[in-house]
Amino acid sequence: MSEQPHKNVVSLEGVKGELSAFADLVDNTLVSPSGQANLLYIKSVTDAQKISRTIITPFYEMEDMSAYRDYIITYPGSEEGTTVERALELLLSGYAGLAIQSRVYFFDALLSENSSVSQTTTESVTQGPSDGFTENLAINLNLVRRRYQSPQLKMESMLIGNISRTKVAILYDESRVNHEVLAELREKLGTLKVDILQAAGELEKYISSDKLRLIPKTIVTERPDRVVFNLAEGKVALLTDTTGFAIVLPCIFNDFFIAMDDKINLPFVGRFLKLLRIIGVAMTLWLPALYVALTSYNPEIIRIQITLLIAGSRATVPYPSFVEVLIMLLMMEFLTEASIRLPRAVGPTATTVGGLILGQAATEAGLVGNIMIILVAAVAISNFLIPLNMMSFSIRVLKYYFVLAAIVLGLVGIVICFVGFTMYLCSQRSFGQPYFRLFLLDDVMKGQRKGKGGKG
Template sequence: MSVQQDKHNVSLEWIKGELDGFADLIDRTLVAPFGQINLIYIKSVTDSQTLSRHVITPFYEMGDTNAYRDYITTYPGTEEETTKDVAIELMLSGYVLLSINDVICFFDAMGTESSGVSETSAESISQGPSDALTEDLAVNLNMIRRRYQSTNLKMETMVIGDVSKTKVAILYDISRVDHSVLAELREKMNTLEVDILQATGELEKFISSDKLRILPKSIITERPDRVVFNLSEGKVAILLDTTGYAIVLPSIFNDFFTSMDDKIQFPIVGRFLKLLRIIGVCMTLWLPAIYVTLTSYNPEIVRVQVALLISGSRATVPYPSFVEVFLMLMMMEFLTEASLRLPKAIGPTATTVGGLILGQAATAAGLVGNIMIILVSAVAISNFLIPLNMMSLSIRVLKYVFLIAAAVLGMVGVVVCVVGFAMYLCKQRSFGQPYFRLFFLDNLGKKKGGEH
């Protein structure tokens, strides 16, 4: 087909057919005594003030469709002759399609939401975009659509909450998504009965099939670039109005240890950083339990010098190693929670000084050993290596399970917990996807999406 023929085939019906499934697609007809015009635009990427001031108001003021057509076609930035591919790109960018006396043109009304967009606070990275999702659903859709300009990106909207009436948007790439996941999600969302919905964490709990789980099965993120990346992988994103976080599903265990920095770094560097996070998780879970095992049950596992060193550091400690570890871990939990609740101006200073004073005082008083201070610090630091907060909180809780098992059964308890934890991970599913697939296959759902 020639370029000229391609231009003539750009019509209202064709545009609406290509953008079918866009819940934010607006199709309006402006009617006046002297004539009418049709306009189509995507609301989330279009500036409503520009549309009203330069498109709608002049139509009623001029009183003549021919004069209005001349005004629109000669306005700077208006595109009149274009191909199908360019027409779709213009619509996805925020242009308004106008049909005036059978003349089709594209008016530049792109909306860029910059005010109110803040930097990320929970998922900071050293490179890459730093903007975070906001509490405004329209702003979030704008940031995502600007990064993902494809007609395959579809959106469905619904209202959840008998009282709150919270607007919810479901985004997915129809050419990549696993349709079985999408169907399961729709069924759960349509049958959801709740009075008030104010946070993505609440919705994540409602749509989860496992009510007694300890590990998250859906990513809750504040980063629009993470949402866009996962959409390209065939996953589904859920956005809520009035909250600055998005839900990404299905998610596997490996996803929670991936930072957006890993996509920017060299492949070897990215894999090394992810390995560090996995090691950090193992340290968080195992270090306190292994310390209790070595001091109370199986000191013969380590060399004599190390056993004597640990024994010497605990010479003045008046209670068993389990109590020592538990008290110090709880003290670290108190400091972590205090740092979150205190005002930002004094929070870091107060918790840092408090931790130093408590550690020094406890060691000087002989309540804990010096090695215990090193161990608790290593556990706290390694836990903070996890990029996503939900997984970090789950690991913080799980380490107490390993600690109790070590206090009761020694090394046997640690081994039983490790095997049981691995079996638990292998059993879990996230919307039908194996949860403990360490190396995630690229473009999840591409084949399944194509088959449907």
């Protein structure tokens, strides 16, 4: 095959310069009595056993370098490199580069980890990919790189934990990332002093700058497609060995209400579902507090028919409305926690039966009203609408602050609590980025321009 002159004629040295920030880039030199060859590949997307069996072993067994070159050329799936752009595309898609006698050939060695990848368990979707991260960092890198085949996707690695020595990978798109965010993250990880690191949630807690947090400021996800989507938006992903979750940062309040189904559905359907989740958060926070305020402090605000209906349902309840609310909310928390901790075979059945029995028995005994049962069920269902568990857990706890405010000051307390919570959200930052805004893309592009100007 004759090589045509071209200003971008490929050489492994030129390709290595483009991939200098790839921590999983492998560069080996093969030397035998018959000659020398240079081998270059990305470890996370290539099959090391296939490379050893079909490239390295024949190299040492064949005594003629020309015969070895002919073997590589005629092997199915191999091709000769022509330009740097084509070489980068092949390497990122799972090929191994081999330089022999001033010629570069690329050998198909794609690693497929489908057999060891399981489906997601905490972030379910109705459409789209269902594979999730595993406890193996190499497999997780493979899942990301197969979806994000860009030479701009860089990876840095470091060890965290004096005892555990856990490997952590930092992934980012160099052309899109905010370099100020990246510098702050490197500084926090470089100064982190811990003995044991076993989970992404632990790392998320360590890199947070706030000692007292009401809501999460980074996304912890088990979905590779969510990580890829956020990388394309200029964010940074942290993959931790021994855990099946990744951390995405910086993030804003809006990010926690985006499900991956929204990217697949029609635009108006995605917006409607997102609106439902926001309404669900509002119901979770306000419904119990409004029930207490309207029954104990301001019953004149609602219509007289509803007032009489609530009064009739509470005719046999022997304690104030806030006690009724707290009892039922705590019972719902017990059932939710039990459904998580029980074995999967009996968990859903036990909690469903327990909820039905408790609700019916409490109503017949006159300990709670019928409306209270409906309200608690609505609060529990609306809380489950949030796609990401960390935000869901935070909202579960925050609703008690609104209930306490309603117990003390009624509707005025709810308004004060709402204003305070909104001011808190507006004052928060996620790695320097405004937390309570709709979109982060403007800040990403500003950071990108600063990074190119040498300020990142």
